[in-house]
Amino acid sequence: MSSNDVLGRTEGGDLRLVGLTKRYGSFTAVDDLNLTVPQGSFFALLGASGCGKTTTLRMVSGLEEPTVGQIFLGDEDVTDRKPYRRPVNTVFQNYALFPHLDIYENVAFGLRRRGVRDVRKPVEEMLDLVELGHVAKRKPHQLSGGQQQRIALARALINQPQVLLLDEPLGALDLKLRRQMQIELKRIQLEVGLTFVHVTHDQEEAMTMADTIAVMNAGRIEQMGSPAQLYENPRTTFVANFLGQSNLIPGTVEGVTGGTATISAHGQRLTLDAARCPVSSGLVILGVRPEKVQIATCDAEVPSGHNKLTGGVVLDTSFIGVSTQYLVKLPSGEELSVFEQNTGRPIQRPGAEVTVFWDPGQGFGLEGGQDIEAGADVEEDAA
Amino acid sequence: MTAVVPTPAAEKPVEPPPKERRPRRNLTPWILLLPGLLWLVVFFLVPILTSVSASVQQGDYDDGFKLTWHWANYVDAVTKFGPQYLHSGLYSLLCTVLCLLLGYPVAYFIAFKGGRWKSLLMALVIVPSFTSFLIRTIAWKTILADNSPLVRLLGDLHVLKLTTALGWTVGDHVLASPAAVVCGMVYNFLPFTILPLYTSLEKIDPRLHEAGHDLYCNTFTTWRRITLPLSMPGVIGGTLLTFIPAVGDYINAQLLGNPNTGVVGQKIEDLFLRNTQGYPVGSAISVVMMVGTLVLVMSYIRKAGTEDLI
Ligand SMILES: Nc1ncnc2c1ncn2[C@@H]1O[C@H](COP(=O)(O)OP(=O)(O)OP(=O)(O)O)[C@@H](O)[C@H]1O
Numbered sequence A: 001m002s003s004n005d006v007l008g009r010t011e012g013g014d015l016r017l018v019g020l021t022k023r024y025g026s027f028t029a030v031d032d033l034n035l036t037v038p039q040g041s042f043f044a045l046l047g048a049s050g051c052g053k054t055t056t057l058r059m060v061s062g063l064e065e066p067t068v069g070q071i072f073l074g075d076e077d078v079t080d081r082k083p084y085r086r087p088v089n090t091v092f093q094n095y096a097l098f099p100h101l102d103i104y105e106n107v108a109f110g111l112r113r114r115g116v117r118d119v120r121k122p123v124e125e126m127l128d129l130v131e132l133g134h135v136a137k138r139k140p141h142q143l144s145g146g147q148q149q150r151i152a153l154a155r156a157l158i159n160q161p162q163v164l165l166l167d168e169p170l171g172a173l174d175l176k177l178r179r180q181m182q183i184e185l186k187r188i189q190l191e192v193g194l195t196f197v198h199v200t201h202d203q204e205e206a207m208t209m210a211d212t213i214a215v216m217n218a219g220r221i222e223q224m225g226s227p228a229q230l231y232e233n234p235r236t237t238f239v240a241n242f243l244g245q246s247n248l249i250p251g252t253v254e255g256v257t258g259g260t261a262t263i264s265a266h267g268q269r270l271t272l273d274a275a276r277c278p279v280s281s282g283l284v285i286l287g288v289r290p291e292k293v294q295i296a297t298c299d300a301e302v303p304s305g306h307n308k309l310t311g312g313v314v315l316d317t318s319f320i321g322v323s324t325q326y327l328v329k330l331p332s333g334e335e336l337s338v339f340e341q342n343t344g345r346p347i348q349r350p351g352a353e354v355t356v357f358w359d360p361g362q363g364f365g366l367e368g369g370q371d372i373e374a375g376a377d378v379e380e381d382a383a
Numbered sequence B: 001m002t003a004v005v006p007t008p009a010a011e012k013p014v015e016p017p018p019k020e021r022r023p024r025r026n027l028t029p030w031i032l033l034l035p036g037l038l039w040l041v042v043f044f045l046v047p048i049l050t051s052v053s054a055s056v057q058q059g060d061y062d063d064g065f066k067l068t069w070h071w072a073n074y075v076d077a078v079t080k081f082g083p084q085y086l087h088s089g090l091y092s093l094l095c096t097v098l099c100l101l102l103g104y105p106v107a108y109f110i111a112f113k114g115g116r117w118k119s120l121l122m123a124l125v126i127v128p129s130f131t132s133f134l135i136r137t138i139a140w141k142t143i144l145a146d147n148s149p150l151v152r153l154l155g156d157l158h159v160l161k162l163t164t165a166l167g168w169t170v171g172d173h174v175l176a177s178p179a180a181v182v183c184g185m186v187y188n189f190l191p192f193t194i195l196p197l198y199t200s201l202e203k204i205d206p207r208l209h210e211a212g213h214d215l216y217c218n219t220f221t222t223w224r225r226i227t228l229p230l231s232m233p234g235v236i237g238g239t240l241l242t243f244i245p246a247v248g249d250y251i252n253a254q255l256l257g258n259p260n261t262g263v264v265g266q267k268i269e270d271l272f273l274r275n276t277q278g279y280p281v282g283s284a285i286s287v288v289m290m291v292g293t294l295v296l297v298m299s300y301i302r303k304a305g306t307e308d309l310i
């Protein structure tokens, strides 16, 4: 039996979106979204600007009506429930703190509206949690951007909603405070055990915080999974490029033998784990992350069984302390990036002739015929 | 060869503490203020002083008035015109409240639902003011005439029976009654309420409403807890801009009222223009009205400032 309290909070409340679609006129902002966010998990919606993240959150909170589809909290269909009757709270992209109320009253707002009598203890605890007890008597405009963001978080969190929606809550913070708040948020989430749906276009943020990431592109979910799954086994070029960097080499599958797929690309023979190759013949794109590629002078010995591309020329070398990043131009005209850990190996200067190689087990395959650049430049704009 | 001898601490010249920078003087604001100040001195301060001085004079038009510090004028001014003070206060207060009740929804609608029609709708609110105040008030004589559709409808609905019983209308007539005076005032002053209300409502970020809905407020509580407090500057501005001219207005009472709806303004006009000795008492009434309004307004603003009104 599920026990409902005042707000219709149910137990075992996974958040489920079924066929959720939002159209503005003829423009489809969110397109047939299907996903389940397990209760108590930290779920990140990752995607470039304008891909429909905020729209999705607004439909969950009830501020926007879906054109098609349903939203479930646990077993209950909340699609038609007014926002103020949903056990869901939002940390808004622009904070939306109430300018006429002081910080204390801002945080107490939700509790007071629900008729909670004694708000002092929870409010003080919440202010301590975000380490802003000393500004309780100030008005929002007397706070820095980062402090306002933390108050927006406290104002939502104090209501212990079944699902907390966070719309780029760390967007305005500088890098250091951002990292600090990421750790803090994750700690709070584990502590209170609420479901967090966190929207961001910062892939690093999504990877460090989330249990599950959904990568959105143009209103659709491209791929969903744990950070490691997405990083190691992207299914589309968009995900491969948006989540970290990838070297993508188009080729053709020659054949699959004994768990290994053989691929010919630019006249060179490369191999790939058959399990990670989505096609058994025809066009394919072979991907490999830059940090998994090694670089050596052209006469050096390459370990047997490794994929090897010869005849490369170093175009650019940037030494950044912990690693060195190379841009290598292959005879086919393609450019490959290579990150090498600074373990004391000699640095290759621009112009040097080199061979690049990697363990075939580290590569991944994508269906051929996709746009190799998809998602590559988007991230630059957004970040 | 010279040895470096450290200077004893005591002999070290004591450095004066760094001077705080004095804010730079800027004359521009004062120069810009000058024309306005001059205007106020000539057309505001001088007339007020003349009124105050006239209020303690004695005499008549033929022999001239003399400053005799005749404070008894004030006794007359305060005690002899009870009904007029009552009417002025009652009508202007009622007018202010009605303007607020009518104007707030209009301003709210235009500010939040007006979309791209906002400017047009606001223009519609103001456009009637392009016609003369007098003509608009006279037009209400037609609207409230005995055979007008409105008055006949009110009669058929038996509304007039009720209002007559309450003393706001007279028999089957609306014209020449307190109700007509208040109607005219509300019509004439409504834009003065709506404009400041609209300005302050329009500044409110609609996303705050969303935050309210997200935090368990229905439409009414959102208005009560978020919109209303944030629009208080507009409420205060609008009510003041309505009340202050309304309390001094006598055109509406003159054109739409009857002999029993006399307001202070009419009495002052009467004393000034139709009574050879009335000038001093008329001035005294003006001063009383000014001081009275000032005290009322100040205490209202004080209350409003401490948010006691919401
Ligand atoms: N009210 C609206 N009318 C028309 N189009 C809209 C409306 N709201 C959003 N859109 C469009 O829907 C798309 C998705 O918008 P949304 O705000 O969800 O993006 P987002 O992923 O949150 O982006 P960002 O990272 O910049 O916040 C955008 O292309 C936007 O222009």
Ligand SMILES: [Mg+2]
Residues within 6 Å of the ligand: A053, A054, A055, A093, A167
């Ligand atoms: Mg957004």
